[in-house]
Amino acid sequence: QLHLVESGGGLVQPGGSLRLSCAISGFTLDYYAITWFRQAPGKEREGVACISPHGESTIHIDSVKGRFTVSRDLLGNTVLLFMNSLKPEDTAVYYCATDREQFCSGARWSEFDRWGQGTQVTVSS
Numbered sequence: 817q818l819h820l821v822e823s824g825g826g827l828v829q830p831g832g833s834l835r836l837s838c839a840i841s842g843f844t845l846d847y848y849a850i851t852w853f854r855q856a857p858g859k860e861r862e863g864v865a866c867i868s869p870h871g872e873s874t875i876h877i878d879s880v881k882g883r884f885t886v887s888r889d890l891l892g893n894t895v896l897l898f899m900n901s902l903k904p905e906d907t908a909v910y911y912c913a914t915d916r917e918q919f920c921s922g923a924r925w926s927e928f929d930r931w932g933q934g935t936q937v938t939v940s941s
Contacts, residue, residue, distance in 0.1 A: 817841075818840075818930045819841045820840055820850075820914070820930060820931065820932035821839045821841075821932050822836060822932040823837050824836040824935060825910060825936045825937045827938045829939070829941050830903060830940075830941055831901060833898070833899060834899045835896060836852070836897040837889075837896055838932060839892065839893070839894050840893050840894065845871075845890060845893055845894075845895065847869055848914045848918060849866055849914065849915075849918065849919055849920045849921070850867055850886075850895045850912055850913070851864075851865070851866040851914070852864045852865045852866070852886060852911070853912075853913055854906075854908035854909065854910045854937075855908055855909050855934075856905075856907060856908040859908075861911070863877065863925065864877055864880055865877070865884055865885075865886035865897060866920035866922075867886045867887065867888060867895060868918075868919055868920055869919075874887075874920075875920050879905075880906075883901045884897060884898065884899050895912060897910070897912075902937075903939060904940060905939075906937060906939050907937060907938050907939050909935065909936050909937075910934065910935050911934045911935075912932050913925070913931045913932070914928065914929075914930045915928045915930075916929065916930065
């Protein structure tokens with residue numbers, strides 16, 4: 817059974833930082849790529865960042881480049897999303913997911929079949 821559980825969301829002021837965690841069970845980080853998605857109210861779910869199984873490749877969408885960083889915690893079998901210089905437009909529910917590919921496929925969210933429950937990030941003064 818593959819399980820992903822997100823944590824670390826919360827309320828933060830513009831310019832602040834958060835660290836999201838995606839704890840994985842049922843497989844190790846060396847097996848599947850993991851993608852972070854987000855969904856803001858009234859908007860389609862979008863991929864934000866992805867990390868390949870061995871961590872040699874990461875992808876970040878343009879709107880978060882230089883502010884967000886995806887990485888791995890091998891001991892904890894956890895994927896992390898470090899979010900700095902947060903903006904109100906980053907407000908969304910953040911999810912981690914896998915399409916069980918061994919590379920960052922860039923597929924649409926509907927192609928992913930394993931999801932966490934999501935964690936709310938709110939950026940507001």
